[in-house]
Amino acid sequence: MPLHVELVSPELVLFSGEAEMVITKTVGGGDIAFLPGHAPFLGAVSNSAVRIVRGDETVVAAVHGGFVEVSDNKVTILADIAELAGTIDLARAELAKREAEAHLERGQDGTAEGALARAVLRIDVAGTTHLSR
Amino acid sequence: MGARLRVLRRRIGSVQSTKKITRAMELISASRIAKAAQLRVEQAKPYSEQMAKVIANLQAAGAGAQHPLLITPEQTGEVLIVAISADRGLAGAHNANVIRVAERTYRSEIAKGRNVTMIAVGKKGVSAFRYKGLEVAESYEGLTDVPTYEGARTVAAEIIDRFESGRADAVHLVYTDFITVGRQVAVSRQLIPINPDDVSAADTDSVAADYEFEPSPSQILSRLLPAAIEAQVYAALLSASASEHASRQRAMKSATDNAEDLIKSLTRDFNQARQAEITTEISEIVGGAEALKAG
Numbered sequence: 001m002p003l004h005v006e007l008v009s010p011e012l013v014l015f016s017g018e019a020e021m022v023i024t025k026t027v028g029g030g031d032i033a034f035l036p037g038h039a040p041f042l043g044a045v046s047n048s049a050v051r052i053v054r055g056d057e058t059v060v061a062a063v064h065g066g067f068v069e070v071s072d073n074k075v076t077i078l079a080d081i082a083e084l085a086g087t088i089d090l091a092r093a094e095l096a097k098r099e100a101e102a103h104l105e106r107g108q109d110g111t112a113e114g115a116l117a118r119a120v121l122r123i124d125v126a127g128t129t130h131l132s133r
Numbered sequence: 134m135g136a137r138l139r140v141l142r143r144r145i146g147s148v149q150s151t152k153k154i155t156r157a158m159e160l161i162s163a164s165r166i167a168k169a170a171q172l173r174v175e176q177a178k179p180y181s182e183q184m185a186k187v188i189a190n191l192q193a194a195g196a197g198a199q200h201p202l203l204i205t206p207e208q209t210g211e212v213l214i215v216a217i218s219a220d221r222g223l224a225g226a227h228n229a230n231v232i233r234v235a236e237r238t239y240r241s242e243i244a245k246g247r248n249v250t251m252i253a254v255g256k257k258g259v260s261a262f263r264y265k266g267l268e269v270a271e272s273y274e275g276l277t278d279v280p281t282y283e284g285a286r287t288v289a290a291e292i293i294d295r296f297e298s299g300r301a302d303a304v305h306l307v308y309t310d311f312i313t314v315g316r317q318v319a320v321s322r323q324l325i326p327i328n329p330d331d332v333s334a335a336d337t338d339s340v341a342a343d344y345e346f347e348p349s350p351s352q353i354l355s356r357l358l359p360a361a362i363e364a365q366v367y368a369a370l371l372s373a374s375a376s377e378h379a380s381r382q383r384a385m386k387s388a389t390d391n392a393e394d395l396i397k398s399l400t401r402d403f404n405q406a407r408q409a410e411i412t413t414e415i416s417e418i419v420g421g422a423e424a425l426k427a428g
Contacts, residue, residue: 008183010282010367012176027356029347042190043347044356067357069187071344076183080360081282 003036005052005075007061009082014061021053022075024068034075041070047117049125050077060085062125064118081118085125093122135410141403145396152392158223159385162378167314170375173280174311177371181364188327188361190344191354200351202327202358206302212242212249213301215292215324217308217369218258219277219377225384227309227377228257230319235307238321239267242305250301254288254370280374285367292366293359296325308369309376317376324365327358 005022007015023033025048032043045066052059066079100116192203216235218228235251235258242249252271253259259272271291276284295301304325309317346353 006179006183008180010177010180010285010364011173013179026347027352032347040344041347042187042344042350042353044353067187067353067360069183069190071190076187078180078183078187078360 002054003034003073003075005077007050007052007063007077007079007082009079014079014082014084015052015059017054019052019054019059019075021051022077023051023053024048024063024077026068034070036073038070038073041068043068045077045079047121049121050079050082060125062088062118062121064121083122083125088122088126090123090126093119093126097123135406137406138403138410141399141406145399145403148392148395148399152389152396155385155388155392159382159389162382162385167375167378167382169279170371170378171311171314174368174371174375177364177368181361181368184357184361184364188354188357191350191357200354200358202296202325202362204326206326209302210247211300211302212247213252213292213295213304214238214242214249214321215252215254215288215304215306215366216258216262217277217306217373218253218255218261219373220256220274221278222257223384224377224381227317227380228255228261231307231309231373232258232261234319234321235262236265236267238305238307250295252288252291255373276370277374277377280367280370282363282367285370286363288370289359289363289366292324293362301325306365306369308373309380311372311375311379314379317379322369324362327361 002018002020003022005015005017005019006013021033021035023031025031025046026043027046029043032041034041045063045068047064050061050063052061061079062083062085063077063079064081066077066082069076069078096115097119100112100119103112104116214235216231218231222228239249239251250270251262251267252273253262253269254273255277256274259269259274262269273284273288276288292301292304296304303323305321306324307319307321310320311317344350
């Protein structure tokens, strides 16, 4: 029996459907993969790429923090901010990365660090789909 | 042309141009804006519903007992009211209703001997509260027309900051609940302490007690509750926005209808006056001719 996966951000539902496996990363726990029949699980998701594997196709999304809940073969990911790989504007992410790096060099941290982490994740996620195609 | 005719013609012209404006506003509100606002209300629902479910699960696992956001304090001294009105008027009773409910909440909390602070979202609310002499501690503009999650996050951050620094023990959210296109109601809801039943009607039957947690339940909860507040503020902003556009559409439709009625009756007056003038002229001519013949 396949997993039913929902990837939900506050603004909309990004993905809803069946899949064989979901890979994500929890805060403090590292990478975790969910297969059908997984025990009920509740975790906080760190800034990471979420991979939803269905047959030959893998849906990749950049998730900037959130929560994951697994029960009864249902995986629900509540993302603070989420973007599907296909919708990421690579040029903009690279610009944001350079800006954040420039800020960091001048010694401003905090917001710039967060911005950098997000930009790097975006670029990574956008890159993975280009490779898998 | 007589003076009365000129006055009537001018009034018809002015009502006609007003009608053009109200018709345009009606069409704008009716078309993409209102539909988009209603669509966003729908799209935001899954998140807050799932969120409520997760909170219920965490509480079932015994994580919520000590979290300050979930406990009703023994004594509430500082109350924060967050009122969401619109930035623009011409939306019927939309703003007036929110302001009335907010003021009522304010007065009733004052009557209970509490200190009340106001946060006003929307230009109309800010000016109304200032006029009524209610102190507005913080105000936001430009969030209600097309609400973004970013905007909700800003407001939620301010609320949580006030709560954590002890400047608010309880928080009420006053906004317009979008029930259907034809029905919107201004409501006052308690935002903090969080009542998980309020977040959404989660079916608590599906709660499975044996969860694995990563990190610990209390750590997850302390991340989750601020996110739940953000989601609630966002839902309120979306609902208020959809209501604003629906109210404006209705208000502008009745304004357009009224303008049409007015034009109709003014045109009738105009025709009558013109006919009276012609009749007078004819009788004068006939009278003059009769007088000449007689002479």
